Amino acid sequence: MPYAVVLYFNKPSEKFIRDIWSNLSENGIPSEIHHVGIRPHITLAIYDELTCQPCDSELSRFAPQTAHLHLDCTHLxxxxxxxxxxxxxxxxxxxxxxxxxxxxxxxxxxxxxxxxLYQPGQWVPHCTLALDLDQVKLDQAMSVCGNIELPVKLHATQIGVVEFLPVTEMVHFDLKEI
Known part of the structure; x- marks a missing residue:
């Protein structure tokens, strides 16, 4: 199973994304993203294989030395x-x-x-709101999300690793608060 390295958000940012997921669902736009058991996130990398113990050690040393990321989300x-x-x-x-x-x-x-797609120079940073959409559902989702007042400020406070599918969180570490 593949592994993803992800950035997680603080509680208010996470709630903001979960509220969008719920609003989409209430408007008939089901999305697997909020049913698979992963928290709102930005994926930094995906690997077919990852050696967990050295990875955990590297991330556990990196995280407390690295400041939270304050992100301005400016577009859909x-x-x-x-x-x-x-x-x-x-x-x-x-x-x-x-x-x-x-x-x-x-x-x-x-x-x-x-x-x-997640390699440096190829990566498009993003937080998934809905996936596996046909054109009709995409149009509906865009209509629902068109009411989001941009820019939105999100606060990334943790880095983690998940195995998928099914999603299993392997580890997460807090970034340094400044």
Whole structure:
């Protein structure tokens, strides 16, 4: 099973995303994202294989030395391939891009089979709102989410690793509060 390295949010940011997930569901737009058991997040990397103990050690040392990330989500976006996915996108600041690249560098020797879309230079930072949508559901989801007042500030406070599917959280570590 593959592994994802993810950024988790503080409680208010997480609630904001969960409220969007609920609003979409209440408007007839089911999304697997809130049924698979993963918290709202931004995926930093996905690997086919990950050696857990060295990875855990690296992340446990990295997290308390690395400050929370304050993200300004300035737009909604859509991936169209291989499936339609609606997402909330943070502005890709130098801080976020460097954080992402550092994670890949840090875990390089503990992983195999990195997914190309999450590699530095390819990655589009995003928080998934709805996935596996047909065109009608995508149009409805865009209509529902069109009421989100942008920009939205999200506060990333933890880094974690999950195995999927089914989703199993392996570890998470708090980033340093400044």
């Amino acid at each position: 976006g859509v991936f169209t391939q291989p499936e339609k996915v609606l997402f909330l996108a943070p502005t890709p600041t130098r801080e976020l891009i460097d954080f992402h690249a550092h994670i890949h560098s840090l875990l390089d020797h503990q992983t195999r089979g990195p997914w190309e």
